[in-house]
């Protein structure tokens with residue numbers, strides 16, 4: 001089976017999408033920290049012509065650290081906590097790469113980003129295989145039936161045997177894995193990859209600049225003699241033995257199964273030296289789905305629909321300390337967007353004029369006049385937009401599957417200087433709207449919330465850091481020692497009984513709805529069992 005050779009050939013998708021939509025590819029990279037996501041991202045940008053010399057993303061990262069205190073936290077912790085979107089063109093494709101934070105405590109952000117993606121690249125280290133964080137993210141992808149493309153990284157140095165890795169991946173992932181490319185290894189380092197469908201070998205030329213620029217590739221038809229000539233007889237024998245095994249016992253190539261997330265194609269390479277990156281990118285973009293439909297209440301929003309629809313999957317305040325603004329990231333699900341488009345915000349039913357939207361390249365922003373289904377645009381927001389909001393020009397739509405996460409950490413927040421209270425309130429409100437934390441108060445009559453909830457502990461560190469550096473409010477947190485929140489409903493007597501028990505605490509959310517905090521899951525189950533007429537919900541309606 002052969003794949004088309006460029007974007008125009010994939011343009012006639014069965015849904016006869018507009019060519020502008022058919023050439024879009026919107027995806028995220030999922031991996032465990034240190035597997036090489038930053039390096040691969042940089043190389044994709046390099047190959048997309050969006051960066052001239054790789055190393056720039058990291059250099060920029062360092063530059064940003066110098067100018068932004070907020071990002072200093074990233075540096076201190078050695079983690080990436082912001083999500084950005086990068087757009088570039090490659091061989092006729094318009095690529096939207098959604099960058100996700102690597103740290104587990106930011107899973108909320110990452111999971112929502114996966115809702116905005118149409119497929120994902122799963123990056124694994126050749127020594128470690130599927131690690132914890134990758135496994136969690138993969139589960140989210142699998143539940144959403146997101147097509148996955150696996151890339152085994154760091155093949156420039158000794159790792160597990162490729163056949164062993166393939167077996168381990170299948171076992172771990174619970175889905176069939178098919179080798180799209182196969183490595184030719186000599187002295188435990190990658191020399192070439194065999195394109196199994198096209199029967200060709202891509203030979204990589206070692207460059208002198210440590211992967212800062214594109215690597216030269218020589219391509220030859222697959223033959224034992226040729227591999228032996230380039231390497232040695234034993235390397236050619238081993239490669240052909242492995243290829244023979246894959247042909248005999250491996251899974252069949254099935255493009256439909258790949259695009260529906262039922263089969264995972266496997267690639268090998270080294271992001272650091274660029275080996276294998278270009279053949280992977282070429283193949284991946286051809287196979288990756290064009291923008292896919294999204295479930296809405298009562299049906300489906302299809303990218304081919306004429307009316308504009310989109311949803312907000314992330315809000316970020318003060319992205320750039322020089323701008324001090326909030327950006328709402330909108331994934332366009334259908335239709336065409338032009339600057340100034342007059343749409344409706346589903347939650348309020350009010351008109352929303354989308355002026356001066358932005359698109360992103362690495363950390364740079366550019367105004368965008370025109371965007372299509374599959375793209376992500378950034379809207380300036382003054383507090384009107386919320387995560388999960390639907391925006392549309394035609395019939396009202398409500399998107400069905402934007403995941404929500406219950407907070408698991410709760411702390412009281414206090415400040416030394418009472419005069420800074422208004423700043424604290426503004427900071428908390430804005431960060432809560434962004435989805436960075438959730439707010440609760442002990443007394444429904446009190447206007448000032450004083451309890452914050454977060455999905456991960458690290459969110460608290462970020463909160464304190466941002467309050468101090470962006471809002472000028474040094475604050476302190478003290479843990480409540482509670483880990484489960486349940487919104488409660490039921491008759492007054494049942495609610496009263498539930499409140500009176502030990503090991504729980506009554507709070508009110510931003511909309512004054514009562515929420516009970518419990519010390520652990522056992523206490524939640526106990527409350528459910530003992531209190532007749534009480535309804536405990538993980539999320540409010």
Ligand code: G4P
Nearest residue numbers: 033034035036037038039153154155156157270271272273
């Ligand atoms: P992450 O975003 O997934 O956390 O990983 P990142 O790209 O920052 O890479 C983590 C480490 O792995 C880096 O080394 C990076 O150079 C290295 N790396 C990435 N891809 C490859 C590869 O293909 N082969 C090899 N051998 N190493 C790779 P570091 O020493 O932590 O950082 P640095 O000093 O190189 O920047």
